[in-house]
Amino acid sequence: MASVTLENVSRMYGAITAVDNVNLKIKSGEFVTLLGPSGCGKTTTLRMVAGLEKNTGGRIAIGDNVVSDSDKGYFVPSERRRLGMVFQSYAIWPHMTVFDNVAYPLRIRRRPDTEVRDRVMNALRLVEMEQYAERPSPALSGGQQQRVAIARALVFEPEVLLLDEPLSNLDARLRTQMGDDFRALQQRLKITALYVTHDQAEAMALSDRVVVMHGGKILQVGAPEEIYRRPENRQVAAFFGTPNLLNATVKDCRPNGGQYFKLSVEGQGWSGDCHAATEMPKGADVTVMVRPENLHVRDAGQVNGDLSWSGEVSQAIFRGSHRSIMVKTPAQTLHVEASSLSNVDIGRPVTVAAPVEAAWAVRN
Amino acid sequence: MTIIHNRPLDDIAETAPTIAGNAFTRAFSGGSLWRLIGMLVLILILGFLTIYPLAMLLYGSLHSTPPGMAGEFNLNGYRSIMTTQNLIVLANTIGISLAKTIPSLTIAVFLAWIVARTDTPFRGTLEVLITLPFFIPPILTAMAWGMLANPQVGVINMVWRWLTGGTDPLVNIYSYGGVIWHMCQYSIPFLFLFMVDAFRAMDPSLEESSRMCGASRWTTFRKITLLLMLPVLTSSFMLSFIKGIETFESALFFGLPAGIKVITTDIYESINHRATPDYQYATSLSFAIMGLMFLLVIWQWWMLRGKSFQTVTGKGFRPSVMELGPWRWVTFAFCVLFFFITVVLPIGQLMLGSFFRFFGFYTYDMLTLEHYRAVFANSEFWRAVRNTMVLGLLGATATMALGAVVAYISVRTRWRGRNLIDSMAWLPWMMPGMVLGVGFLWAFAMLPGPIPIYGTIWALLLAYIALGTPVSVRVMTGAYHQLSYDLEECSRVHGATWAQTMWRIMVALAWPAFAVGWVLTFFGIMRELSASILLYSVGSETLAVVLMKLWANGNAEQVSVIGLMMMLLVIVFRWVQLSFIKARISKL
């Protein structure tokens, strides 16, 4: 398996810039996900790696080989890049059986029949579809089609596996299961995978690293936990879930001993400590992000966290796995995810608290 | 099937002229020089098939002498068509076309509704039977009806006289009514085929929700079903009307003997029935009717712009059928009656005609096989069979190949010039066979000496290809639209070259549509009379032409024999087509 390098890669459509100066290095065997809202350029980026789209700027390399260099006008067509790809629609050819579909990349390369047979059956075994080999492919369910598409993409042992929202056509339960299966397979075979999705949960569960994109640009690259807990800016913070974002002013800033800085901040009617990635001058305006699941509701006046707000419960919704509680504070309404066992009455005065590790400040 | 048309590129490239071609084709087309040469060849071919005869039509309409003779340029042709008599011809043409469109559409809607939306028994079989007349060359039914409803010796009138004892005929096919009656027989199955899928694909929940809101079945039909069908009904109406103006056979057989002229028969007459053929008159008239067709097509396009078939979704719902109770036998009987009148009666008449010594004298001692012997011993008949088969096979193949290439380029590439070839291929749509025939008459006559196409079978072949191309492009366009780009791109990513992808994916997936289009084109060629009658010469007669000649000589008996043969051919072909395509679909 090979690495993938994108250097200053851009793609213009007329005056529209679909992908804007993207730099990314995917290590061999790594699972990288492009994540972002619809229309942010994920598919275009993937298709440029696939060679289905020419980059109008920059260079793309697979392993040690440059496959596209727009300045030199150099371009290796798709079929010579040795890739595997799973399309959003799966693109299972309806006029072939499952076996023929999977055998296609091998037959195109004129492999002997015995080898084709062995490798196809191996690939089908990997995705647990070997008993369906002779099925006509339209007679498959969505999940089965997706497995066949993966088998077909893997059968030739490609340099890189590219996947464009492969799970988005499945129902929720199957999506989780197929995702987990695929992640296990990827780790076992040490496949280099570039994966596109707009689903943050999927991105976090599957990837080694997540690339958050917006408007054709990369906002942040990092491990899922990193991105979730320590976003670089407000946009990335807002992209995952529904965090509480509070405006505040820096009172004090000192190194934390580790990588981070510890800030004392003050907002409208509240104050406390939080972490930040960079040093911030006193008086700077920041946004403090606190995730709903890290907030706790306590009886009024009871303070034992690093950050606290007082207010009253304005709404409580039972959601099965947890209870969403809205607490109205002088600053803003805070969203708290509490245990579904907790019992709160609307209108009750409460204190909302969070530990310092759960609060993350970014520059406005 | 995972057939989705995603990544619609159409709305993008138009606004971004800086980029030539879409990403896919730009990334993949290897030699752009070859592409350029290919496009030029294609433009030349299409230009010869469509622009050239059109230009020659204009040339001929301004030229005072027949094709190939020295003459001068003047406007006499146009002057000569501006007569009050021609105003009547025009009124006849439009009136007859309207008069046949309205009942045809009504009956076709009713039939489509029966087949698609009710629980009438044996709907599948009925559908096959109802659509059969579409595949029968109108010249056959025309001749059969000429015998059936002949005022003197037609079977219908003989039975009527025998029943009533009177002397007056019940029906006379040589009348306005006769022309319209015959046109309907072809129009109804044509409209049925055009509409039935829209009826089938309609989302029943739209109707059901109307019922839930308290509307009765009839109100629902009026306010929901019919209105949802309005786009398809409008386009059917326009199509049928335009086709009606182009029709030749009905007016030729039943109009001319009664002195009822329409534009197509007027063109035909001025070339074939006058002491000296008046080519300038015929050509001017042809050019004028093309202008009319052009306006009609523009009107059609304008009426339908922005209307979409929202009811036709790709979702796999089960269309709910209406339970008719005992009424379902009435609808069943209606379909059977339609089949009986349009297929069984004409075939019966042809059989009757072929086994008796003289047409009209059906007594036991008149039974004979001599007509069969005469036909089979006739070398002209065999030559016509051979010509028709060769033209059908070559013509259908060439037309579909051309259509497949043109449609591919215009649907799936962004090559420069794709709009040009698309429009060129569409041009014959506005040209009735008769007009195209006149255009090619001039076109072939004006070719330089060493290209002797005129008077050969190739003249017919070229005309057939030109006439068939709009349909073949349409069929293939539909097929390509259904295939998602992913299917192609996926093949490329997994190592196949452009050529391999073409062959193993596109051709493999599009060939059922190709086959359907092929059979349609083949039937079209077998049916063609109006261009053939102008372009044939001794040695290149088709079956339809031979039939015409025999009919003109009053040889109704041999006409019946040949007619029966052709019927048989049609039925066999249709049967092969149906079982072949069914097998194909069930395999998918």
Ligand SMILES: Nc1ncnc2c1ncn2[C@@H]1O[C@H](COP(=O)(O)OP(=O)(O)O)[C@@H](O)[C@H]1O
């Ligand atoms: N062929 C194309 N021509 C013009 N614009 C395009 C084309 N393909 C994509 N775009 C534009 O590029 C942007 C990114 O598209 P895409 O990569 O498909 O987004 P995503 O996959 O993240 O939803 C969109 O604004 C889209 O409209």
Ligand SMILES: [Mg+2]
């Ligand atoms: Mg996308």
